[in-house]
Amino acid sequence: MNELKPGRGTARNRGDLRLAVFASGGGSNLQALIDATKSGVIKGRVGAVISNNSGAYALARAANENIPAFHISGKTHPEPENFIGTTLDVLETNGINLIVLAGYMKLLPPEVIRRYRYRIINIHPALLPKYGGKGMFGLIVHKAVLDAGEKISGATVHMVDETYDHGVILIQRTVPVLPGDSPETLAARVLEVEHRILPQAAGMFLC
Numbered sequence: 604m605n606e607l608k609p610g611r612g613t614a615r616n617r618g619d620l621r622l623a624v625f626a627s628g629g630g631s632n633l634q635a636l637i638d639a640t641k642s643g644v645i646k647g648r649v650g651a652v653i654s655n656n657s658g659a660y661a662l663a664r665a666a667n668e669n670i671p672a673f674h675i676s677g678k679t680h681p682e683p684e685n686f687i688g689t690t691l692d693v694l695e696t697n698g699i700n701l702i703v704l705a706g707y708m709k710l711l712p713p714e715v716i717r718r719y720r721y722r723i724i725n726i727h728p729a730l731l732p733k734y735g736g737k738g739m740f741g742l743i744v745h746k747a748v749l750d751a752g753e754k755i756s757g758a759t760v761h762m763v764d765e766t767y768d769h770g771v772i773l774i775q776r777t778v779p780v781l782p783g784d785s786p787e788t789l790a791a792r793v794l795e796v797e798h799r800i801l802p803q804a805a806g807m808f809l810c
Protein backbone atom coordinates (compact mmCIF):
# COMPACT_ATOMS: atom_id res chain seq x y z
CA MET A 604 0.00 0.00 0.00
CA ASN A 605 1.42 3.38 -1.00
CA GLU A 606 0.19 5.66 1.76
CA LEU A 607 0.78 9.17 0.49
CA LYS A 608 -0.29 10.87 3.72
CA PRO A 609 0.01 9.76 7.37
CA GLY A 610 -3.21 8.11 8.44
CA ARG A 611 -5.13 9.83 11.21
CA GLY A 612 -5.77 6.65 13.22
CA THR A 613 -9.29 5.73 14.18
CA ALA A 614 -12.14 8.15 13.59
CA ARG A 615 -12.46 11.02 16.06
CA ASN A 616 -15.84 12.74 16.70
CA ARG A 617 -17.66 9.39 16.67
CA GLY A 618 -21.13 9.81 15.18
CA ASP A 619 -19.90 11.90 12.26
CA LEU A 620 -19.80 10.51 8.77
CA ARG A 621 -16.35 9.38 7.71
CA LEU A 622 -16.19 9.08 3.94
CA ALA A 623 -13.73 7.16 1.81
CA VAL A 624 -13.73 8.52 -1.74
CA PHE A 625 -12.51 6.25 -4.53
CA ALA A 626 -11.44 8.17 -7.64
CA SER A 627 -9.39 7.39 -10.74
CA GLY A 628 -9.18 10.82 -12.34
CA GLY A 629 -9.25 14.54 -11.80
CA GLY A 630 -11.33 14.39 -8.64
CA SER A 631 -13.69 17.32 -9.24
CA ASN A 632 -16.44 15.28 -7.58
CA LEU A 633 -14.06 14.59 -4.69
CA GLN A 634 -13.50 18.32 -4.37
CA ALA A 635 -17.27 18.91 -4.32
CA LEU A 636 -17.54 16.39 -1.47
CA ILE A 637 -14.68 18.02 0.46
CA ASP A 638 -16.28 21.43 0.01
CA ALA A 639 -19.62 20.01 1.19
CA THR A 640 -18.02 18.74 4.43
CA LYS A 641 -16.78 22.30 5.01
CA SER A 642 -20.15 23.90 4.26
CA GLY A 643 -21.99 21.42 6.50
CA VAL A 644 -24.02 19.80 3.70
CA ILE A 645 -22.23 16.61 4.73
CA LYS A 646 -22.07 16.03 8.49
CA GLY A 647 -18.59 14.57 8.66
CA ARG A 648 -15.37 14.58 6.75
CA VAL A 649 -13.47 12.74 4.01
CA GLY A 650 -11.31 10.32 5.97
CA ALA A 651 -9.47 8.69 3.07
CA VAL A 652 -9.00 8.94 -0.69
CA ILE A 653 -8.14 5.80 -2.62
CA SER A 654 -7.09 5.68 -6.27
CA ASN A 655 -6.01 2.92 -8.62
CA ASN A 656 -4.14 5.60 -10.62
CA SER A 657 -0.95 7.00 -9.06
CA GLY A 658 -1.21 10.02 -11.37
CA ALA A 659 -4.80 10.86 -10.45
CA TYR A 660 -5.16 14.52 -9.55
CA ALA A 661 -7.67 13.32 -6.96
CA LEU A 662 -4.65 12.18 -4.90
CA ALA A 663 -3.14 15.65 -5.14
CA ARG A 664 -6.44 17.18 -4.04
CA ALA A 665 -6.39 14.88 -0.99
CA ALA A 666 -2.82 15.88 -0.18
CA ASN A 667 -3.76 19.56 -0.46
CA GLU A 668 -6.46 18.94 2.14
CA ASN A 669 -4.28 16.77 4.42
CA ILE A 670 -6.56 13.80 3.76
CA PRO A 671 -4.87 10.35 3.94
CA ALA A 672 -4.46 9.27 0.32
CA PHE A 673 -3.66 5.78 -0.94
CA HIS A 674 -2.64 4.37 -4.31
CA ILE A 675 -3.99 0.82 -4.34
CA SER A 676 -4.04 -0.92 -7.70
CA GLY A 677 -3.44 -4.14 -9.56
CA LYS A 678 0.16 -2.98 -9.89
CA THR A 679 0.76 -2.22 -6.20
CA HIS A 680 -1.28 -5.27 -5.13
CA PRO A 681 -1.25 -7.94 -7.90
CA GLU A 682 -2.58 -10.60 -5.54
CA PRO A 683 -6.37 -10.11 -5.18
CA GLU A 684 -6.35 -11.10 -1.50
CA ASN A 685 -3.73 -8.42 -0.79
CA PHE A 686 -5.71 -5.82 -2.76
CA ILE A 687 -8.84 -6.66 -0.77
CA GLY A 688 -7.04 -6.92 2.58
CA THR A 689 -5.22 -3.63 2.13
CA THR A 690 -8.37 -1.84 0.99
CA LEU A 691 -10.33 -3.12 3.99
CA ASP A 692 -7.43 -2.20 6.34
CA VAL A 693 -7.39 1.38 5.02
CA LEU A 694 -11.16 1.65 5.46
CA GLU A 695 -11.10 0.20 8.98
CA THR A 696 -8.07 2.19 10.14
CA ASN A 697 -9.66 5.44 9.02
CA GLY A 698 -13.03 4.64 10.60
CA ILE A 699 -14.86 4.80 7.28
CA ASN A 700 -18.66 4.44 7.37
CA LEU A 701 -19.58 5.62 3.87
CA ILE A 702 -17.82 4.80 0.61
CA VAL A 703 -18.29 7.17 -2.35
CA LEU A 704 -17.21 6.12 -5.85
CA ALA A 705 -16.47 9.36 -7.70
CA GLY A 706 -15.11 8.47 -11.11
CA TYR A 707 -13.59 5.18 -9.95
CA MET A 708 -12.94 3.02 -12.99
CA LYS A 709 -12.83 -0.37 -11.25
CA LEU A 710 -15.53 -2.63 -9.80
CA LEU A 711 -15.14 -2.88 -6.04
CA PRO A 712 -14.28 -6.41 -4.90
CA PRO A 713 -17.38 -8.30 -3.67
CA GLU A 714 -15.74 -8.66 -0.22
CA VAL A 715 -15.68 -4.85 0.13
CA ILE A 716 -19.25 -4.52 -1.12
CA ARG A 717 -20.39 -7.17 1.37
CA ARG A 718 -18.59 -5.46 4.28
CA TYR A 719 -20.04 -2.02 3.43
CA ARG A 720 -23.37 -3.05 1.91
CA TYR A 721 -25.89 -0.17 1.79
CA ARG A 722 -23.02 2.22 2.63
CA ILE A 723 -21.55 2.60 -0.88
CA ILE A 724 -22.77 5.17 -3.42
CA ASN A 725 -21.68 5.97 -6.99
CA ILE A 726 -22.17 8.90 -9.37
CA HIS A 727 -22.90 8.11 -13.00
CA PRO A 728 -23.08 10.77 -15.74
CA ALA A 729 -26.38 9.64 -17.27
CA LEU A 730 -30.00 8.87 -16.36
CA LEU A 731 -29.71 5.23 -15.27
CA PRO A 732 -30.80 2.59 -16.01
CA LYS A 733 -30.13 3.86 -19.55
CA TYR A 734 -26.53 4.39 -20.69
CA GLY A 735 -24.98 2.46 -17.81
CA GLY A 736 -23.17 -0.81 -17.26
CA LYS A 737 -19.68 -2.17 -17.94
CA GLY A 738 -17.72 -0.02 -20.39
CA MET A 739 -20.13 2.92 -20.13
CA PHE A 740 -18.00 5.70 -18.62
CA GLY A 741 -16.72 9.19 -19.42
CA LEU A 742 -17.30 10.56 -22.93
CA ILE A 743 -18.51 7.17 -24.16
CA VAL A 744 -21.70 7.77 -22.16
CA HIS A 745 -22.33 11.22 -23.61
CA LYS A 746 -21.58 10.08 -27.17
CA ALA A 747 -24.13 7.28 -26.79
CA VAL A 748 -26.74 9.77 -25.51
CA LEU A 749 -26.11 12.09 -28.48
CA ASP A 750 -26.05 9.23 -31.01
CA ALA A 751 -29.45 8.12 -29.68
CA GLY A 752 -30.88 11.59 -30.28
CA GLU A 753 -31.89 12.08 -26.65
CA LYS A 754 -33.31 15.50 -25.75
CA ILE A 755 -32.42 15.20 -22.07
CA SER A 756 -29.60 13.65 -20.13
CA GLY A 757 -28.39 14.08 -16.59
CA ALA A 758 -26.66 12.38 -13.66
CA THR A 759 -27.55 9.65 -11.20
CA VAL A 760 -26.39 8.77 -7.70
CA HIS A 761 -27.16 5.17 -6.79
CA MET A 762 -26.35 2.54 -4.19
CA VAL A 763 -23.58 0.19 -5.26
CA ASP A 764 -24.00 -3.56 -5.45
CA GLU A 765 -22.09 -6.28 -7.28
CA THR A 766 -23.28 -5.15 -10.74
CA TYR A 767 -22.01 -2.03 -12.56
CA ASP A 768 -24.39 0.95 -12.27
CA HIS A 769 -27.22 -1.23 -10.98
CA GLY A 770 -28.17 -0.44 -7.38
CA VAL A 771 -31.15 1.53 -6.03
CA ILE A 772 -31.26 5.08 -7.39
CA LEU A 773 -30.99 7.80 -4.71
CA ILE A 774 -30.98 11.05 -6.70
CA GLN A 775 -31.28 11.90 -10.41
CA ARG A 776 -31.20 15.31 -12.01
CA THR A 777 -31.71 16.14 -15.70
CA VAL A 778 -29.99 18.55 -18.06
CA PRO A 779 -31.11 19.49 -21.58
CA VAL A 780 -29.25 18.16 -24.60
CA LEU A 781 -28.73 21.28 -26.73
CA PRO A 782 -28.46 21.52 -30.53
CA GLY A 783 -24.83 21.26 -31.56
CA ASP A 784 -23.80 19.56 -28.32
CA SER A 785 -20.60 17.52 -28.48
CA PRO A 786 -19.81 14.78 -25.96
CA GLU A 787 -17.51 17.31 -24.28
CA THR A 788 -20.11 20.10 -23.97
CA LEU A 789 -22.74 17.68 -22.70
CA ALA A 790 -20.22 16.18 -20.24
CA ALA A 791 -19.46 19.62 -18.83
CA ARG A 792 -23.18 20.39 -18.33
CA VAL A 793 -23.74 17.02 -16.64
CA LEU A 794 -20.65 17.41 -14.45
CA GLU A 795 -22.10 20.60 -12.94
CA VAL A 796 -25.13 18.57 -11.85
CA GLU A 797 -22.90 15.79 -10.50
CA HIS A 798 -21.16 18.26 -8.22
CA ARG A 799 -24.54 19.13 -6.71
CA ILE A 800 -26.26 15.78 -6.35
CA LEU A 801 -23.32 13.70 -5.09
CA PRO A 802 -22.82 15.82 -1.95
CA GLN A 803 -26.60 15.94 -1.49
CA ALA A 804 -26.77 12.15 -1.61
CA ALA A 805 -23.84 11.72 0.80
CA GLY A 806 -25.50 14.27 3.07
CA MET A 807 -28.55 12.00 3.31
CA PHE A 808 -26.50 9.46 5.29
CA LEU A 809 -26.17 9.62 9.04
CA CYS A 810 -23.92 7.42 11.11
Ligand code: GRF
Nearest residue numbers: 628629630631632706727728
Ligand atom coordinates in the same frame (compact mmCIF):
# COMPACT_ATOMS: atom_id res chain seq x y z
C1 GRF B 1 -17.54 12.05 -13.68
O1 GRF B 1 -18.08 12.44 -14.92
C2 GRF B 1 -18.32 10.89 -13.15
O2 GRF B 1 -19.67 10.90 -13.52
C3 GRF B 1 -17.67 9.73 -13.80
O3 GRF B 1 -16.28 10.05 -13.83
C4 GRF B 1 -16.16 11.46 -13.84
C5 GRF B 1 -15.28 11.84 -12.68
O4 GRF B 1 -14.89 13.12 -12.80
N1 GRF B 1 -17.93 8.52 -13.06
P1 GRF B 1 -13.98 13.73 -11.62
O5 GRF B 1 -12.74 12.86 -11.52
O6 GRF B 1 -14.79 13.69 -10.38
O7 GRF B 1 -13.65 15.12 -12.07
